[in-house]
Amino acid sequence: xxxxxxxxxxxxxxxxxxxxxxxxxxxxxxxxxxxxxxxxxxxxxxxxxxxxxxxxxxxxxxxxxxxxxxxxxxxxxxxxxxxxxxxxxxxxxxxxxxxxxxxxxxxxxxxxxxxxxxxxxxxxxxxxxxxxxxxxxxxxxxxxxxxxxxxxxxxxxxxxxxxxxxxxxxxxxxxxxxxxxxxxxxxxxxxxxxxxxxxxxxxxxxxxxxxxxxxxxxxxxxxxxxxxxxxxxxxxxxxxxxxxxxxxxxxxxxxxxxxxxxxxxxxxxxxxxxxxxxxxxxxxxxxxxxxxxxxxxxxxxxxxxxxxxxxxxxxxxxxxxxxxxxxxxxxxxxxxxx
Numbered sequence: 001x002x003x004x005x006x007x008x009x010x011x012x013x014x015x016x017x018x019x020x021x022x023x024x025x026x027x028x029x030x031x032x033x034x035x036x037x038x039x040x041x042x043x044x045x046x047x048x049x050x051x052x053x054x055x056x057x058x059x060x061x062x063x064x065x066x067x068x069x070x071x072x073x074x075x076x077x078x079x080x081x082x083x084x085x086x087x088x089x090x091x092x093x094x095x096x097x098x099x100x101x102x103x104x105x106x107x108x109x110x111x112x113x114x115x116x117x118x119x120x121x122x123x124x125x126x127x128x129x130x131x132x133x134x135x136x137x138x139x140x141x142x143x144x145x146x147x148x149x150x151x152x153x154x155x156x157x158x159x160x161x162x163x164x165x166x167x168x169x170x171x172x173x174x175x176x177x178x179x180x181x182x183x184x185x186x187x188x189x190x191x192x193x194x195x196x197x198x199x200x201x202x203x204x205x206x207x208x209x210x211x212x213x214x215x216x217x218x219x220x221x222x223x224x225x226x227x228x229x230x231x232x233x234x235x236x237x238x239x240x241x242x243x244x245x246x247x248x249x250x251x252x253x254x255x256x257x258x259x260x261x262x263x264x265x266x267x268x269x270x271x272x273x274x275x276x277x278x279x280x281x282x283x284x285x286x287x288x289x290x291x292x293x294x295x296x297x298x299x300x301x302x303x304x305x306x307x308x309x310x311x312x313x314x315x316x317x318x319x320x321x322x323x324x325x326x327x328x329x330x331x332x333x334x335x336x337x338x
Contacts, residue, residue, distance in 0.1 A: 036324065041320075044320065048316075049090075049093055052093040055303055055304075056305075058303055061303050062085065062303045062304055064076055065109070066079075066109045096309060105310035105313065109303070109307075114310040117295060117310075118310055118311065118314065120198070121290060122314055124201070124290050124291045126318070128207060128211060128289065131207060135212075135215040136222055136269065140219050140221075140226050143219070143226075144225075144226025145226070145253060147160065147223075148227060148234070151231070160227060163224050163227075166219065167217060172282050174212075174217060175209070175283050175286045179209065182209060190206050193290065201289070201290065209287060210286075214280060218272045218279075225264065225265065226268070228264075229261035229264035230257055232264075233257045239260075263329065263330035269326070270325070270326035277315050
């Protein structure tokens with residue numbers, strides 16, 4: 001009796017499967033995305049365990065750091081038991097991890113739910129980081145395309161040189177320079193952020209300086225990526241054909257070079273997400289911005305492992321989502337071009 005596939009059927013099954021994948025290029029991209037997601041989730045779990053262990057190595061603990069003046073050693077020891085600090089660190093980490101699937105980030109050393117503590121601060125950071133990412137995407141793409149119109153020309157050299165110089169500047173140096181020029185000297189923009197009753201920035205003008213402080217260094221980084229991606233794509237055969245056909249340089253750039261360079265540009269911008277969230281901690285502190293920067297600084301002072309791990313988990317989830325989206329877009333565009 002013949003099996004599920006006869007000889008003829010078996011011979012044609014592989015071509016049929018290949019043609020199905022050719023008609024649906026998203027399928028292998030989604031499969032690779034799932035595998036990458038599992039790897040990054042495992043790396044994030046390892047990072048969170050490292051956070052708990054690192055806080056454990058700091059001098060003191062949450063019970064002592066959050067104690068009130070005049071409390072006795074017995075009171076501090078009782079708080080230590082209430083916080084579970086008398087248990088092994090890996091056991092506390094496992095208890096904290098078990099609440100993540102339900103969205104429970106644990107309780108801070110001061111008795112506040114970590115989810116509630118971050119419910120206002122983290123959206124403010126996402127707003128600031130999203131605005132900086134949007135500005136970075138627009139500025140870096142525009143400058144990279146401008147430089148690519150005349151390779152090796154004065155504009156190209158000026159843009160590349162300026163991008164390298166700006167890339168070397170840390171966010172806090174850019175922030176201080178922006179405060180001096182746009183706030184103290186000209187008075188155009190506020191130097192610090194005031195909040196409303198809900199804990200959000202009181203005016204959109206208070207977002208400008210923090211967003212610029214994050215945008216400028218990342219624009220320098222991404223201009224170099226855009227320029228390199230455009231230069232690589234300009235050597236493609238279809239681009240050379242378009243040039244030989246006599247198309248204007250700007251049309252060759254926008255219709256033939258830029259579309260092929262977009263996957264690389266998207267990957268560079270996705271990489272900038274982690275740098276923007278990391279830089280936001282410093283920039284928020286300088287501008288008194290109500291984001292995770294102040295929450296994280298207080299948590300480190302309090303030796304508060306659940307809060308530090310909660311910030312790390314949320315930031316890691318955002319970075320992973322953006323990187324996965326960039327990988328999926330790149331795979332889909334590459335599959336479409338094939």
